[in-house]
Amino acid sequence: MGMKTKKTLGNTITYIVLIIISIIWLFPFVCLFLQSLRSYNEGGGGMVEYLLPKQFSLDSYKFLFSQDSQFVRWYLNTLVIAAFVAVLQTIIVLCVSYALSRMRFKGRTFLMRFWLILGMFPGFLTMICLYFLLKQFGLTQQGAIPGLILISVASSGMGYYVTKGYFDTIPKALDEAARIDGASRARVFLTMIIPMSKPIIIYAALVAFMAPWCDYIFASYVAFGYSDSYNVAVAMQRWVWTNDYQGYFTRFCAGGMLVAVPITILFICLQKYYVEGVTGGAVKG
Amino acid sequence: MGNSANSGKGPVGKFFKGVGNECKEIGLTFAQGDWKTKVSYLIMGFGPLMRKQFLRGFAYLAAEVLFIWYMIGFGWGYLKDFTTLGTVARVMNDDGTFSYNDNSFLILLYSLLTIILIFIFLVVWRMNLRENRNEEKLLAAGKQLGTVKGDLYSLLDSHFDKTLLAIPVLGIFVFTVLPIVFMILVAFTDYDANHQPPTNLFTWVGLENFRNLFSFGTTGLGSTFLTVLGWTLIWAFFATFLTYFCGMGVAIMINRKGIKFKKLWRTILVMTIAVPQFVSLLYVYKMFAGDGLVNSYLMKWGLISSAIPFWDNPLLAKIMIIVINLWIGIPYTMLITTGLLMNIPEDLYESARIDGATGFQMFKSITLPYMLFVTGPFLLTQFTGNLNNFNVIFLLTQGGPQSMKLSNNAGYTDLLVTWLYKMTINDTNYRMAAVLGIMVFVVTAVISLIVYGMLPSVRDEEGFQ
Numbered sequence: 001m002g003m004k005t006k007k008t009l010g011n012t013i014t015y016i017v018l019i020i021i022s023i024i025w026l027f028p029f030v031c032l033f034l035q036s037l038r039s040y041n042e043g044g045g046g047m048v049e050y051l052l053p054k055q056f057s058l059d060s061y062k063f064l065f066s067q068d069s070q071f072v073r074w075y076l077n078t079l080v081i082a083a084f085v086a087v088l089q090t091i092i093v094l095c096v097s098y099a100l101s102r103m104r105f106k107g108r109t110f111l112m113r114f115w116l117i118l119g120m121f122p123g124f125l126t127m128i129c130l131y132f133l134l135k136q137f138g139l140t141q142q143g144a145i146p147g148l149i150l151i152s153v154a155s156s157g158m159g160y161y162v163t164k165g166y167f168d169t170i171p172k173a174l175d176e177a178a179r180i181d182g183a184s185r186a187r188v189f190l191t192m193i194i195p196m197s198k199p200i201i202i203y204a205a206l207v208a209f210m211a212p213w214c215d216y217i218f219a220s221y222v223a224f225g226y227s228d229s230y231n232v233a234v235a236m237q238r239w240v241w242t243n244d245y246q247g248y249f250t251r252f253c254a255g256g257m258l259v260a261v262p263i264t265i266l267f268i269c270l271q272k273y274y275v276e277g278v279t280g281g282a283v284k285g
Numbered sequence: 286m287g288n289s290a291n292s293g294k295g296p297v298g299k300f301f302k303g304v305g306n307e308c309k310e311i312g313l314t315f316a317q318g319d320w321k322t323k324v325s326y327l328i329m330g331f332g333p334l335m336r337k338q339f340l341r342g343f344a345y346l347a348a349e350v351l352f353i354w355y356m357i358g359f360g361w362g363y364l365k366d367f368t369t370l371g372t373v374a375r376v377m378n379d380d381g382t383f384s385y386n387d388n389s390f391l392i393l394l395y396s397l398l399t400i401i402l403i404f405i406f407l408v409v410w411r412m413n414l415r416e417n418r419n420e421e422k423l424l425a426a427g428k429q430l431g432t433v434k435g436d437l438y439s440l441l442d443s444h445f446d447k448t449l450l451a452i453p454v455l456g457i458f459v460f461t462v463l464p465i466v467f468m469i470l471v472a473f474t475d476y477d478a479n480h481q482p483p484t485n486l487f488t489w490v491g492l493e494n495f496r497n498l499f500s501f502g503t504t505g506l507g508s509t510f511l512t513v514l515g516w517t518l519i520w521a522f523f524a525t526f527l528t529y530f531c532g533m534g535v536a537i538m539i540n541r542k543g544i545k546f547k548k549l550w551r552t553i554l555v556m557t558i559a560v561p562q563f564v565s566l567l568y569v570y571k572m573f574a575g576d577g578l579v580n581s582y583l584m585k586w587g588l589i590s591s592a593i594p595f596w597d598n599p600l601l602a603k604i605m606i607i608v609i610n611l612w613i614g615i616p617y618t619m620l621i622t623t624g625l626l627m628n629i630p631e632d633l634y635e636s637a638r639i640d641g642a643t644g645f646q647m648f649k650s651i652t653l654p655y656m657l658f659v660t661g662p663f664l665l666t667q668f669t670g671n672l673n674n675f676n677v678i679f680l681l682t683q684g685g686p687q688s689m690k691l692s693n694n695a696g697y698t699d700l701l702v703t704w705l706y707k708m709t710i711n712d713t714n715y716r717m718a719a720v721l722g723i724m725v726f727v728v729t730a731v732i733s734l735i736v737y738g739m740l741p742s743v744r745d746e747e748g749f750q
Contacts, residue, residue: 007543010541011541011543011544014538014541014544015544017538018538018539018544018550021535021550021554022550022553022554024612025553025554025556025557025612026553026556028565028568028569028572029556029560029565031568031572031578032564032568047571047574047576047577047578049576049578049581049582049585050581051578051582092452092453092456095449095450095452095453096449096450096453098449099445099446099449099450103445103446105446105447111450111454115457117730118457118461118462118465120669120725120726120729120730120733121465121722121725121726122673122701122702122705122722122725122726123673124675124702124705124706124709124722125464125465125468125705125718125719125722125725126461126464126465126467126468127706127709128709128715129394129463129464129467129468130460130464132390132394133459133460133463133464150460151460153456154456154457154459154460154461155456155457155460155461156453156456157450157453157454157456157457158457158461184438184441184442184445185441185442185443185445186441186442186445186448187441189445189449210559210561213561213563214561214562214563214676216563217675217679217706221710233561233563236563236564236567237563237567237680240567240570240571249571252567252568253568256564256567256568259561259564260559260560260561260564260565263559263560263561264556264559264560266559267555267558267559268552268555268559271552271555274558274620275620275623275624278617278620278621279620279621279624279625281663
């Protein structure tokens, strides 16, 4: 067998494997899409034992936007949380990263070690205590949306690793030069470092924006029993786990599509920055 | 033991030496200070105020006033019950109504807050003394003291770190440090469904909860704990290394010379990162359910006669979780390793090829060592992340299938964290949940410490760069 045939054979095998992988990866999403288009006349919106709907319709989508469903409200709740968390968390992470990357102050190493140790405790451990604290401020049930924003943002300073790693790669000589010219630290931070950090800011904001769409454990605990404050994850997970999911399955699929499509498009547009962020973070540890 | 403390070599020794030095300094400041400094020992900020340092002086004075006001009006009332966590809970009045007295939860939480505030106050008091001494020194040397404007400007320049870190540190203190210390203390109490404030009190029980976790009798949690811990470790191992090697394999395939549409393959894989997990995992869970799509088609085609219990058989459920996690995890590793693989110098492979090395040999002796070296820290964070990977387990099996052989509602696919979650939400067994939380911390910390010391990129930092 010649070198060339061997290479062609290798490429063919690789293509076959890649196509199989692609099918496996896309299959659940294709199913989700097809199920969301199934008419109520088949199986009453529950699960059925075949893949292709016999009768296509937009019933499930119509239901989500109708008066009977609070889906729009849940969707907006999640959007509000995600937007606030993305902005505030990014600001906090940038502040912490700059302080830890550029400034040398007493207690700096202690702070970094202390936060590292805190991060080893499981997040759910403190759930009852956090719930109580939020309740003291009136931020549960009706106030669950600001409460969830507060909780996500409050502890976000501990997630500085990737951004600090990026700041560390910006030469310190730039800072020094500006400071010799009389610029204060604050000025250097706002007018030099931040404009130079666009990729990492987009990465931080993207990750912060995507997290609240998945948050259902703490969100359901804080909004407990008050459906106006649910986010999409809490509400739709209830559709699947409550016993009447049979009637809600196609609605879950339709809702899932409405959540997944915009986020996926956003993610794929900003994929370049995401890859840069995770790769840098993984190598620096 | 006493020897090492005196020599000041260990961290404990250093601590005592530091405290000793501070005490000496405090004494010296008092002995050598003028009357303004001496009054500042009682009235904080007195010295700076007399020396016309109004901003600093008022700040110290305000801190002292606030602290005293807090202690009298609030803190002391809770702190005095800290040792008992309350003695009188609910009392029925003569008219049949109830009046609530001590609340153990509040007593524990606010006592803790008060203790921390006392420590912070001591630090501020010490800063107040140092401020006095500095001012005296500056004045004695004939220098000018700083101005208010200068103080404020320094917050944007030499003390910019304080401005930047103030809010993040406060947020982490209130919403992370305080709750974690609170829950650590709960592990030493009997706070559970039978001791719920405000109706009932809970109190200190020493190490009883830890003894319960490690006792293997009929009532103890020992065997269940070991089962859950074992699965947690097995899961974290497979979830980390299988995804790592498979992801790298996929990245190598896409990177292969002559393969087209590289961007398309990557984008398809990345879909599982972009789609929120509660959508994708819940759907996959339903696909493999007893009445789900997979079982339906297998039965329709006559391959099986009855549904495969994907989620009801412990071993099958465990395998399913690990396999489905590949679906979630491979894209991450693929993204991370793609760029790194391209960094490996091509001439290394070239010379290996001339020596007649096969593809597998090149992978074993060039690619793998390089990748392990560079991604060591990533593997460690992945491993500890997987120990606490709540989403995959909870969205797929919720820890099930359950069994009579396991106590406290644990299931065969429960991780320590999902078990902890169930104890908190379903059983309100806070005392054992707190103990489990501490165990998760111990496991994570021990593994991190051991592996961190073994990482080549940490031992040999130069080679890494």
